[in-house]
Amino acid sequence: MRVVVRFLFRFLVGFLGLSIALVVLFKFVPVPVTATMIMDGNGITKDWEPLSNIDRNMVRAVIAAEDGKFCTHDGFDREAIENAIQQNAKGGRIRGGSTVSQQTAKNVFLWQGGGYFRKGLEAYFTVLIENIWGKRRIMEVYLNVAETGIGTYGAEAGAQRYFGKSAALLTPLEAARMAAALPLPKERSVKNPGGWLRRHGNTISARIGVVGRDGLDACIYD
Template sequence: MLRRLFRWTALLLIGLVLLSILWVAAYRMVPVGWTLLMPIRALEGAAPMRKEWVPLDRISPNLVHAVIGAEDSRFCQHAGIDWDAVRAAWAENQEGGRMRGGSTISMQTAKNAFLWPSRTWLRKGLEAWFTIWVELLWPKARVMEVYLNIVEWGDGIYGAEAAARSHFGKAAADLTRREAAALAAVLPSPLKWSASKPGPYVRNRTGILERRAAIVRREGLAGCVLPKT
């Protein structure tokens, strides 16, 4: 009896592993139509969803530069996981502190595309698992494309195209450097902050991110996404 239970449990785990890998492989080519966050927000009473998938070449390079400068300046250098941040988070948790941030763009993409929002170790462990396969199966440009198309940018607003049209009345391809920096500035808390109606903190952060984006542009830190910039 125990042997049979063990066998079925092992088969179930193998099946889940294979399914997760196939899921990641499918999203290399197929647009991510929805995320688990979207129905959660809907149940919380969010505004009607605004979302439109656009390819990376229809998103302004200014937004790529600003997001890399804001979220993950080593995006083109790392393999998806910042192991120094992981070790620091583990040490702090062992000491009774709260879970640290420090997720890379690849990790945020994996979380948004495949998982639910929470700060548990189970979620973080699954995030690491999906991040590894995202990095193995997707080129960096695809990671950025998916991230920019599914990330939350306001109440009911998902992705760069919806964000650009909602906040600035234009397509994502036409975002200026200032507008791109403003969108990147609100990413940590898009339901609290507004790119189009910024308070003092967001205005100050936007200026900082404009300067960081200029560094990303000048030093070629987005070369894995925009090789000609």
């Protein structure tokens, strides 16, 4: 029994040390690859760009579409989580309450899919990046590792794929259409969306102005 306890203790200490070391490393170094990329059978197209080379429209579109409280929460939007739990209890399409911080933690350090164990690790890494990276770095990493299309990762690769231009030159509508497709990039069309997806993209495009007006991206640029 003592041997088992000793092993578990060493494993825990090793895990904590390694995880903290990786988070500190990726505060300064671009994330080279993620589990999602490795397991993608469609190959990997990516091009890391600093946030200064990604148009502010893209940042605001992500906040408008994914996480309106990004600058004010501590990594977890408890109201969104509670609403998701209530909606999911009613049945129908499963809704998530994850913030950009949680999605970044999952994308960088973990794997896709659910389960309480993975969600627990996601919460742990979310706390780490919120306290070690800060908001600007979280957004920068998210916009470089998020899947933006089939075998395509990051805002720059997505902008080049869909619009033939740099992510530094995205218009509000282009950024909004990319953000609208982020939850299901393999299934949602960016260039020629129709029906609900087109309307959703237009709504996000309009909200970009609200994000700017209300300073919802202030934690990133101030």
